[in-house]
Amino acid sequence: MQKLVFICGLHRSGTSILHKTLAGSKNISGFHDTGIFEDEGQHLQSVFPPDMDFGGPGKFAFNEKSRLDENSNLITPENKEILLKEWGKYWDKEKSIWVEKSxxxxxxxxxxxxxxxxxxxxxxxxxxxxxxxxxKKWSKTPIDNLIKHWITAHQIYQNDRKQINKEIYLSYEEMVHSPDKVIKEIEGFLGTEIPFVNNFKNFNGKYFDLWNEDKAWQFLKKSRKKKSIELYENAVNEFGYSLLDFEKYPSLRLNKRM
Known part of the structure; x- marks a missing residue:
């Protein structure tokens, strides 16, 4: 029986490079050449609604209906089989680990x-x-609202992960700074080797520069930036980040209840 792995993370969080890296293993099958944007599994199935039904990037977590849990009426043996059949079109049946990311x-x-x-x-x-x-370019949403959306989504995640049996958490920042360490931890978590070329690059700098430069105010007025920091700094700190100190980021952690 194959291991089924779900990659979780907001748009532009590094899910694509992580997905491609895992799929480079001889034992792991991910989606590729599906004809769908970023090969996201949410668009390759007919059981549950995709994020665009709830506003899309930077908005979907605000809509309570976008969240699904163990109480969903979509949880049926029939829907399980439908997902495996629809996603299965894109997985290599000979490989022992199947990966989906959205x-x-x-x-x-x-x-x-x-x-x-x-x-x-x-x-x-x-x-x-x-x-x-x-x-921003996808959502057409003010930056402060996008930060609020980031917090909202991660607060839901933080609460939900308490009930998840097998999960490993990492940050994009740690992945690009210490890829060997991160991949080794994932190898242990999944029980397979993941050979990779260390060509990870940290693209955060250009966004931090934009945040700090005057031209950023075409998106976010200075008063709104100050207000965003006042409103959201403590919440962001809860997840190991800071709107004031860009060098801070959370460390990898394993959540294994079984």
């Missing part, structure tokens, strides 16, 4: 665990300023 997974872990009790979850976060500014 941004809404971050707030749907309990739903997937109920459907697939033996599922593994790999969660990745990235600094809220980088995620917000990178998502």
């Amino acid at each position: 941004p809404p997974n971050l707030i749907r872990m309990r739903f997937f665990q109920e459907l697939f009790p033996d599922a593994y979850f790999i969660t990745i976060s990235r600094h809220p300023i980088a995620v917000s500014l990178a998502t």
